[in-house]
Amino acid sequence: MRAALGVLALAVGTSAAVLGIATLGLGLRRGDERLLRNGRRYVFVVLAAAALAAAAMEWALLTHDFSIEYVAENNARATPLLFTITGLWAALEGSILLWALVLGGYLAFMARRFRERATDPLVAWATLTGLAVALFFFVLMLGPANPFKTLADVPSDGAGPNPLLQNHPLMAFHPPMLYLGYVGFTVPFSFAIAALVTGRFGEGWLADTRRATLVAWGFLTAGILLGAWWSYEVLGWGGYWAWDPVENASLLPWLTGTAFIHSVIVQERRGMLRVWNLSLVIATFCLTILGTFLTRSGVVDSVHSFTQSAIGPMLLGFLGIVAAVGIGLIAWRGDRLRAPGRIDSPVSRESAFLANNLLFAALAFVVLLGTVYPLLAEALQDRRLSVGEPYFDRMTTPIGIALLFLMAAAPALPWRATTGEVLRRRLLVPAWTGAGVMVAAVVLGARELAQVLTFGLAAFALAGIARQFAVGARAHGVARVVRSNPRLYGGLVVHVGVVLVAVAIASSSSYSTKREVRLRSGESATVRGYTVTYLDSDRERSGQKTTVSAQVRVERGGDDLGVYAPAISTFPNSTSGIGTPSVHTGLREDVYLTLVSSPNERGRVTIGVAVNPLILWLWIGGGVMALGTLIALAPSLQRPFRRREPTPAVGLRRQNDEEREPVPV
Amino acid sequence: MTRRLLPWLGLGLVVTVTLAVVLWPDGAPSDSARARALAEEFRCPECQGLSAADSSASTSRAIRADIRDRIEAGQSDEEIRQAMVDRFGESVLLKPESGGLGLLVWGLPVAALTLGAAGLALALRRWRRQPAMHATPADEALVEQARS
Amino acid sequence: MTRHPLRLVALAVGVAVAALAVVLALQVGDDQLQAQPRSELLGDGAPDFVVTTLDGEKISLESLAGKAVIVNFWNSWCLPCKQEEPALKEFYERHRDEADFAMVGIIRDDTKKAAGSAVDERGIEWPMGWDPGGRAALDFGTRGQPETYAITPDGLIAGTQYGPASVEGLETLLAAARGQR
Numbered sequence: 001m002r003a004a005l006g007v008l009a010l011a012v013g014t015s016a017a018v019l020g021i022a023t024l025g026l027g028l029r030r031g032d033e034r035l036l037r038n039g040r041r042y043v044f045v046v047l048a049a050a051a052l053a054a055a056a057m058e059w060a061l062l063t064h065d066f067s068i069e070y071v072a073e074n075n076a077r078a079t080p081l082l083f084t085i086t087g088l089w090a091a092l093e094g095s096i097l098l099w100a101l102v103l104g105g106y107l108a109f110m111a112r113r114f115r116e117r118a119t120d121p122l123v124a125w126a127t128l129t130g131l132a133v134a135l136f137f138f139v140l141m142l143g144p145a146n147p148f149k150t151l152a153d154v155p156s157d158g159a160g161p162n163p164l165l166q167n168h169p170l171m172a173f174h175p176p177m178l179y180l181g182y183v184g185f186t187v188p189f190s191f192a193i194a195a196l197v198t199g200r201f202g203e204g205w206l207a208d209t210r211r212a213t214l215v216a217w218g219f220l221t222a223g224i225l226l227g228a229w230w231s232y233e234v235l236g237w238g239g240y241w242a243w244d245p246v247e248n249a250s251l252l253p254w255l256t257g258t259a260f261i262h263s264v265i266v267q268e269r270r271g272m273l274r275v276w277n278l279s280l281v282i283a284t285f286c287l288t289i290l291g292t293f294l295t296r297s298g299v300v301d302s303v304h305s306f307t308q309s310a311i312g313p314m315l316l317g318f319l320g321i322v323a324a325v326g327i328g329l330i331a332w333r334g335d336r337l338r339a340p341g342r343i344d345s346p347v348s349r350e351s352a353f354l355a356n357n358l359l360f361a362a363l364a365f366v367v368l369l370g371t372v373y374p375l376l377a378e379a380l381q382d383r384r385l386s387v388g389e390p391y392f393d394r395m396t397t398p399i400g401i402a403l404l405f406l407m408a409a410a411p412a413l414p415w416r417a418t419t420g421e422v423l424r425r426r427l428l429v430p431a432w433t434g435a436g437v438m439v440a441a442v443v444l445g446a447r448e449l450a451q452v453l454t455f456g457l458a459a460f461a462l463a464g465i466a467r468q469f470a471v472g473a474r475a476h477g478v479a480r481v482v483r484s485n486p487r488l489y490g491g492l493v494v495h496v497g498v499v500l501v502a503v504a505i506a507s508s509s510s511y512s513t514k515r516e517v518r519l520r521s522g523e524s525a526t527v528r529g530y531t532v533t534y535l536d537s538d539r540e541r542s543g544q545k546t547t548v549s550a551q552v553r554v555e556r557g558g559d560d561l562g563v564y565a566p567a568i569s570t571f572p573n574s575t576s577g578i579g580t581p582s583v584h585t586g587l588r589e590d591v592y593l594t595l596v597s598s599p600n601e602r603g604r605v606t607i608g609v610a611v612n613p614l615i616l617w618l619w620i621g622g623g624v625m626a627l628g629t630l631i632a633l634a635p636s637l638q639r640p641f642r643r644r645e646p647t648p649a650v651g652l653r654r655q656n657d658e659e660r661e662p663v664p665v
Numbered sequence: 666m667t668r669r670l671l672p673w674l675g676l677g678l679v680v681t682v683t684l685a686v687v688l689w690p691d692g693a694p695s696d697s698a699r700a701r702a703l704a705e706e707f708r709c710p711e712c713q714g715l716s717a718a719d720s721s722a723s724t725s726r727a728i729r730a731d732i733r734d735r736i737e738a739g740q741s742d743e744e745i746r747q748a749m750v751d752r753f754g755e756s757v758l759l760k761p762e763s764g765g766l767g768l769l770v771w772g773l774p775v776a777a778l779t780l781g782a783a784g785l786a787l788a789l790r791r792w793r794r795q796p797a798m799h800a801t802p803a804d805e806a807l808v809e810q811a812r813s
Numbered sequence: 814m815t816r817h818p819l820r821l822v823a824l825a826v827g828v829a830v831a832a833l834a835v836v837l838a839l840q841v842g843d844d845q846l847q848a849q850p851r852s853e854l855l856g857d858g859a860p861d862f863v864v865t866t867l868d869g870e871k872i873s874l875e876s877l878a879g880k881a882v883i884v885n886f887w888n889s890w891c892l893p894c895k896q897e898e899p900a901l902k903e904f905y906e907r908h909r910d911e912a913d914f915a916m917v918g919i920i921r922d923d924t925k926k927a928a929g930s931a932v933d934e935r936g937i938e939w940p941m942g943w944d945p946g947g948r949a950a951l952d953f954g955t956r957g958q959p960e961t962y963a964i965t966p967d968g969l970i971a972g973t974q975y976g977p978a979s980v981e982g983l984e985t986l987l988a989a990a991r992g993q994r
Binding site: 201203239245271336343354355366369374377383385388391432438446448453456596608 | 719
């Protein structure tokens with residue numbers, strides 16, 4: 001019944017996508033406005049169908065309908081309600097369904113926003129492209145990734161979700177956020193393809209998709225950081241980022257997407273970088289598909305990879321088509337894409353944006369290459385190799401530091417050209433602040449180049465941002481000035497978040513202390529000023545899981561910081577135990593406790609104690625980045641968002657810098 | 666002129682001195698630092714994606730203990746790496762080799778970045794040399810069309 | 814009109830993407846998880862292990878010299894170990910009285926208490942060695958359990974089995990250890 005409903009919904013969605021594509025295609029060919037208006041309506045049918053299918057799946061999960069294979073594999077009668085609901089994205093088929101639902105949502109928003117322009121070929125082509133992507137995912141679900149496959153022998157109970165996925169409430173937020181990010185890039189992608197097809201690759205499509213891109217980017221950022229948080233709170237190895245292929249897969253579109261958000265500004269201002277921006281958008285979309293392929297087809301092994309499945313070849317085929325269409329269209333339109341602009345000085349805002357893009361592209365290249373290198377090695381030389389942290393750290397740290405430098409200096413650079421006077425006024429104090437912090441760090445004992453540079457540049461950047469806010473606020477007050485150009489100030493707030501994240505990464509990666517202590521009940525050990533005392537341990541069964549937890553009191557200098565309970569849980573569908581860390585979180589440092597081994601014959605436990613500095617600031621930084629994104633999305637009071645009229649290009653625009661100072665050209 | 670440059674020169678001096686202090690070699694790394702750095706280079710054979718330094722799996726602890734023993738016995742980093750490869754195969758190394766196929770993964774990004782930077786520098790130079798372009802009516806028509 | 818310089822870049826990217834696609838396409842269907850890893854030790858001298866059985870007896874590679882040895886890494890909580898137990902028992906019954914045969918279990922990643930009670934409960938009769946610090950497990954390059962190794966009378970590794978073994982598989986291993994492949 002539920003399965004039938006689900007399959008019916010999928011079939012409806014597929015047909016709606018096909019009909020929509022056909023109607024729009026025909027309408028575009030004949031220039032028939034009635035067809036174009038009708039065509040866009042199918043988007044809503046696609047959304048309704050995806051929602052219905054997802055509802056059918058949730059219904060099946062909530063009622064433990066084990067006649068559906070997916071439910072039997074990812075749910076059990078004893079699974080708690082929260083993890084029954086999150087079962088929708090606990091495995092491959094369900095997450096494709098979530099993907100389709102989110103895509104339907106984005107497309108419907110797009111169709112609604114552009115309802116008055118339904119007959120505009122640009123919008124029609126974009127809708128058609130979006131529907132084509134949706135069609136692919138529906139076909140995937142009707143074919144190899146069918147979430148509603150039924151079982152002939154209905155088991156009396158299901159296997160339950162993967163133990164790692166039923167251990168923390170963050171599981172409810174991290175995957176949907178990531179998908180909202182991943183899928184959101186379909187909107188700018190659709191418009192980029194539409195711009196190429198219609199030949200209107202001016203600034204129109206950029207203005208049309210600015211918000212969608214920012215929304216997708218914001219969700220992706222939040223999703224990645226929530227993933228890091230989940231990893232820190234659940235996996236129990238004390239870190240938050242392991243350069244696992246799946247983590248890399250989510251980082252790749254983020255890197256190109258971030259590059260795009262910056263380079264767009266150059267095109268809006270100066271009308272340059274058209275090919276580059278189109279390429280970045282198409283690359284970002286391709287990377288979301290590549291990421292899904294890498295992690296869901298089983299070609300690379302990873303903690304995240306689900307079981308093998310036949311969707312690999314289909315994803316690869318889709319990726320091939322998208323890349324071929326994208327590159328083909330750009331090559332076809334190449335000559336007309338030539339932009340009339342030029343850059344006057346290497347020390348200018350636009351040059352800084354170019355450098356930013358070069359570095360982000362290089363970063364993406366490093367991450368991509370490191371991720372696929374084992375595959376290359378196997379294909380070329382039949383050798384099994386791995387690539388991990390030592391490689392990624394060595395390669396990404398210098399690029400990251402260079403980006404931090406740009407982030408500190410570039411927002412102060414004027415467009416077109418600059419003078420020594422402007423540089424002195426805008427940069428000298430922040431730069432000296434940074435240098436001061438560097439000296440202070442070294443005096444306090446920091447001896448690692450990357451850390452010292454990160455702290456110094458972070459201070460440089462913060463001081464620069466503070467100056468920019470102060471200059472604006474002096475004239476009009478913070479609220480007014482932010483509302484007059486939310487995009488600029490929102491961006492600066494995002495930069496503050498990035499600084500926090502960078503500092504947290506730099507300090508936690510080299511100033512953590514990690515020890516293992518073996519204690520009998522009542523014994524204590526001291527790690528970096530924290531005294532941990534093992535009190536007792538418990539064994540508890542709830543649902544499918546058996547948990548052994550140790551009560552550990554944490555004290556510092558006589559202050560009782562409370563009792564924490566790191567645990568190891570075992571599940572019937574997993575061979576090894578799943579450790580659950582317990583963390584005392586502080587603004588300055590975390591005490592991260594893990595139960596390494598449960599009480600042995602002599603009642604001794606092994607407890608892992610790690611003291612990690614400034615980790616909390618990673619999550620706070622993430623929150624600040626999200627806040628900045630929200631600010632940047634707000635409508636500008638000065639220049640309300642104009643739908644039909646894109647921002648003037650080719651340097652015609654007035655200086656709209658925060659200070660509006662005359663810049664000699 | 667020099668008065669104006671003075672604060673920048675001072676800044677450069679302070680930064681250079683600080684970095685020199687940071688980079689000043691302070692003797693060979695301690696045994697425990699060496700052990701930690703080596704453990705970070707090895708992949709934990711029974712878990713996915715984590716290094717032997719990060720994971721608490723039984724093999725990883727054994728690997729860490731083994732590295733300490735071997736350092737005490739006076740083995741070089743290279744000997745210790747070889748001992749690990751002899752047991753678990755090349756895939757235990759998380760850091761790609763510096764020659765052979767490894768050149769690809771280490772060298773390509775550097776080459777791409779250098780090429781990109783050179784390309785940018787070249788483009789900037791060309792832009793500076795050529796006079797600002799004046800749009801012809803045909804260009805303007807094109808721009809109009811593109812902006813519609 | 815000069816050609817747009819980015820066209821070259823686009824071409825290069827296109828070629829790179831195509832190459833990557835070919836590589837990826839070659840790997841699809843290559844089931845990495847099922848592909849048996851090959852032991853690096855195959856054909857080399859077996860590690861010089863020393864374990865103490867739960868009854869307190871010392872067993873080492875040296876003490877077993879001259880015999881064909883089957884070494885089985887095991888623990889109490891691993892399900893595949895339980896799965897291969899009947900095969901190990903049958904195989905051990907067949908050969909336990911042969912003078913040139915020895916079989917040793919080595920406990921991997923477990924507590925002595927849990928392993929000891931599992932050995933008693935399940936009636937495991939071959940000597941089960943406690944491996945302090947996971948030394949032997951490391952030297953054999955184990956990646957998990959169960960793993961089974963066959964050692965020739967002169968101390969070379971002749972065969973390996975990752976995952977649960979069958980009686981036939983064990984016989985093949987023993988034959989290899991005796992040089993009768």
